[in-house]
Amino acid sequence: MRTSHSELERLALDQLEPQLVRRGYQLIRNPSRADLPSFVEGYIPDAIAIGRNPKIALEIKGRGGFDMERSLATIRKRFEGQDDWVFQVFYFNSLEPLVMKLPADTIDEQVKRVAGLARTDAQAAFVLAWSVLEASARESGLLDDRPGGANRIVSLLASEGYIGRSQVSDFLDLANLRNRIVHGQLDIEPSEADVERILTLVSIIRTSDEDNTPH
Incomplete structure (x- = not known):
């Protein structure tokens, strides 16, 4: 399964945003022309970081090539001599770690761990349950070796029929x-029932995968 360019762009920006926020910036994705200075001459970057100087125009790219680098060089020239703006390019393969498929017994152990943890620390169990869910989706071949992201996983599982149409909104919540x-809002307290819902989805994915395995 190949991840779309827009999804890879979102994942890259998700990783960059906390770094930029720590430096005092605000990230604006898909900026409008009104957000940009006139000297860019119609060029619209994938995102901009504002709130301090220099402001940053961000371009997110996959693997480079001669034509792409030549195009980027043309854009970069527009920012030369500008004190309050800089142009920066980030590449997927430098931002996005590869995530390996885990053996079934490792996931089994983590499911038991999450279920036990939910009785004493539902918040920690809830976060770990999402990791188990992603690992299960990858084990079943639904995800490749790139990070999934919670919203993407829900959308994927809904499209594959693992989440019913009436359940999609609840799982997105x-x-x-x-x-x-x-991302730091530590005063949120999920319930043990929330953890159980994620683990139930894990079980559905893994049971379905076993049913479809040739014997």
Whole structure:
């Protein structure tokens, strides 16, 4: 399964955003022409970082090539001599770690660990349950070796029929809950039932995978 350019761009920006925030920037994705200085001459970057100087125009790219580098050089020239703006390019393969498929027994152990942890620390169990869910989706061949992202995983599982149409909104809410916790909103307390819902989905994925395995 190949990840789309837009999804890779989002993943790259998800990794960059905390770094930029720590430096005092605000990230704006898909900026409008009104967000940009006139000297860019119609060029619109993938994102901009503002809030301090120099502001940053961000371009997210995959593997380079001569034509792409020549195009980037043309854009870079527009920023030369500008004190309050800089142009920066980030590449997928330098930002995105590869995530390996885990053996089934390792996932089995983690499922038991999460279930036990949920009784004493539902918040930690909830975050770990999402990792187990992603590992299970990768084990079943639904994900490749790139990081999934909670919202993407929900969308993928819905499209593959693992999440019913009436459940999608609820699981997206859980994904949002997970993202808020891992990005620092530590006053959120998921319930043990929230953890159980994720583990139930893990079981559905893995049971379905076993049923479809040739004997």
